[in-house]
Amino acid sequence: MLLPRFTFHEPATLDECLSLLNQHGSEAAVLAGGTDLLVNMKKGLVRPGLLVSLARVGELQEISTNGNSGGLQLGAMVTMDAIAAHEEIRRRFGILAQAAQKLGSPLIRNRASIGGNLVTARPAADSHGPLICLGARIRLEDLSGSREVSAEDFFLGPGESVRRPNELVTRVTIDNPPPRSGGAYLKYGIRKTLEIAVVNVGVLLGMGADKTISHARVALGAVAPKTVRSLNAEKTLVGHSPDEKTIKTAAKAAAADCEPISDIRGSAEYRRMLVEVLTGRAIQDAVNRARSRNNPTLEA
Amino acid sequence: MKHTIQLTVNGICHDLLVDPNRTLTQVIREDLGLTGTKQGCEVGDCGACTVILDGKPVNSCLLLAVQANGHTITTIEGLADPQGLHPLQSAFVTEGAIQCGFCTSGMILSAKSLLDQDQDPTRQDIRQAISGNLCRCTGYQKIVDAIEVAARVVASKKGGDSGSEG
Numbered sequence: 001m002l003l004p005r006f007t008f009h010e011p012a013t014l015d016e017c018l019s020l021l022n023q024h025g026s027e028a029a030v031l032a033g034g035t036d037l038l039v040n041m042k043k044g045l046v047r048p049g050l051l052v053s054l055a056r057v058g059e060l061q062e063i064s065t066n067g068n069s070g071g072l073q074l075g076a077m078v079t080m081d082a083i084a085a086h087e088e089i090r091r092r093f094g095i096l097a098q099a100a101q102k103l104g105s106p107l108i109r110n111r112a113s114i115g116g117n118l119v120t121a122r123p124a125a126d127s128h129g130p131l132i133c134l135g136a137r138i139r140l141e142d143l144s145g146s147r148e149v150s151a152e153d154f155f156l157g158p159g160e161s162v163r164r165p166n167e168l169v170t171r172v173t174i175d176n177p178p179p180r181s182g183g184a185y186l187k188y189g190i191r192k193t194l195e196i197a198v199v200n201v202g203v204l205l206g207m208g209a210d211k212t213i214s215h216a217r218v219a220l221g222a223v224a225p226k227t228v229r230s231l232n233a234e235k236t237l238v239g240h241s242p243d244e245k246t247i248k249t250a251a252k253a254a255a256a257d258c259e260p261i262s263d264i265r266g267s268a269e270y271r272r273m274l275v276e277v278l279t280g281r282a283i284q285d286a287v288n289r290a291r292s293r294n295n296p297t298l299e300a
Numbered sequence: 301m302k303h304t305i306q307l308t309v310n311g312i313c314h315d316l317l318v319d320p321n322r323t324l325t326q327v328i329r330e331d332l333g334l335t336g337t338k339q340g341c342e343v344g345d346c347g348a349c350t351v352i353l354d355g356k357p358v359n360s361c362l363l364l365a366v367q368a369n370g371h372t373i374t375t376i377e378g379l380a381d382p383q384g385l386h387p388l389q390s391a392f393v394t395e396g397a398i399q400c401g402f403c404t405s406g407m408i409l410s411a412k413s414l415l416d417q418d419q420d421p422t423r424q425d426i427r428q429a430i431s432g433n434l435c436r437c438t439g440y441q442k443i444v445d446a447i448e449v450a451a452r453v454v455a456s457k458k459g460g461d462s463g464s465e466g
C-alpha cells in the first residue's frame with residue numbers, strides 16, 4: 001500500500017502554515033498525528049498534492065493549565081497520550097482524560113492529536129462528547145484573523161466541520177467545570193482497543209448546594225450524523241436530586257433523543273437500547289465523582 | 301523532490317535522501333536494511349511495524365520518514381547488546397512466546413516501552429501496553445507470561461546495579 005506522491009512542507013511558524021493553506025486551499029492537507037490522513041491517503045480516499053506538517057510549530061504542542069482558576073488550553077497537536085497522562089487534566093477535566101485513554105491503541109495515542117480528532121469529524125470520535133460536555137471552544141485561524149466556535153457548533157456531519165480549507169484549528173480552550181461537578185465517558189464496543197464506538201456517552205453534572213443537580217450536559221456519540229446533546233435528558237436532570245427514578249427517566253429521554261442508523265457495528269434498535277443503559281450508568285458515575293470527597297472542583 | 305533527513309537509529313546517525321511519500325517502515329527496512337521491523341496491515345491496526353520514537357512506541361507505517369527527521373528511533377535490532385539478548389528477547393524464547401514471529405518485534409518494543417516506565421507491571425498493565433499489537437497465532441498468554449518474566453529480570457538487574465553502586 002504505497003502513498004501517492006505529494007510535496008511535503010514542515011514550517012517552523014504558524015504564519016508559514018497559514019500562508020501555505022491560503023495559497024493552496026483544498027489542494028493541501030494538514031498533517032498532524034497522521035493516524036487518519038495517512039490511512040486515507042493509502043486507501044486512495046484522499047489525494048492531497050501537498051502536506052503541511054504542524055510538528056515544528058511550538059505553540060501547537062502546548063498544554064497550559066493556569067491553576068484552579070485558569071481553565072485549560074490545548075494546542076491542536078497535543079496527543080491523546082499526553083492528555084490521558086496529564087495529572088491536572090485527569091484531576092479537573094477527567095471526562096476528557098477518560099476519552100483520550102479509550103481512543104485507538106497505545107501506539108495510535110502516541111501520535112493522534114486532539115486537533116486531528118476534531119477536524120476528521122467522525123460521528124463516533126472519542127473526544128467530541130467530552131468536549132461538548134465541557135463547553136470547549138475551538139479556535140480557527142487563517143491569514144486574515146481568527147474565530148472561536150463552540151465544540152457543539154463545530155461539527156456539521158460525518159467528516160464535515162465548519163473549518164474552511166484555508167483555516168487551521170490551532171487551540172482548544174476549556175473553562176473550569178462548574179463547582180462540585182463530575183464527569184463520565186463510557187464507550188461501548190466489541191473490544192477494548194482499536195475500536196470505533198458502537199455508542200459512546202459523555203455526561204457532566206454539577207451538584208448544587210441543596211444536593212440537587214444544578215448543571216447537566218449529556219452528549220451521545222455514534223447515534224447521529226455527529227455527536228449530539230440530549231436536551232431532554234439534561235432537562236430531566238437539572239433541579240432534581242439524582243435518585244434512581246430521575247436517572248431512569250433521563251436515560252429514557254436520551255434514548256428518545258438520538259437518531260441512530262443500522263450499520264456493520266450495530267442496529268439502530270440495539271444502539272438506542274445501549275444509549276439508555278450507558279446514559280444511566282454514566283449519570284450514576286458522574287454523580288459518584290461529583291460527590292467524591294477528593295473532588296478537586298469542590299475547591300472552586 | 302527528495303528531502304535530506306537525519307535519523308538516529310539504534311544509536312547510529314544516518315543521513316538519508318528520501319521521497320516524502322515513503323513511510324518510516326519502508327526506509328528502515330529498505331534503506332537501512334533493518335528488516336526486523338515488519339510491514340503488516342500498513343494502516344495502524346496490527347502493530348507489526350512498531351518502533352520506539354523518542355521513547356514512545358509508535359506505528360512506523362503511519363509516520364513519514366521525513367517526519368522522523370532529527371528524531372531518535374529504536375528498532376528490534378537495537379535491543380541486544382554485546383553481552384547477549386535483551387531480557388525481553390530471552391524471555392520470549394524461553395517462555396515459548398514466539399510462534400510465527402511476525403508480531404514479535406512489535407510486541408517486544410511495546411513491552412520495552414512499558415518496562416522502561418514500570419518494572420513491576422500487573423498482567424492488566426501488560427495487556428494494555430501490547431493492546432495495539434496483534435498476534436494472529438493466538439499466543440497472548442505466553443506473550444504476557446514472557447513479559448512478566450522479563451520484568452522481574454529487568455527489575456533484579458536494576459536492583460543489582462544500584463546495590464553495587466551503593
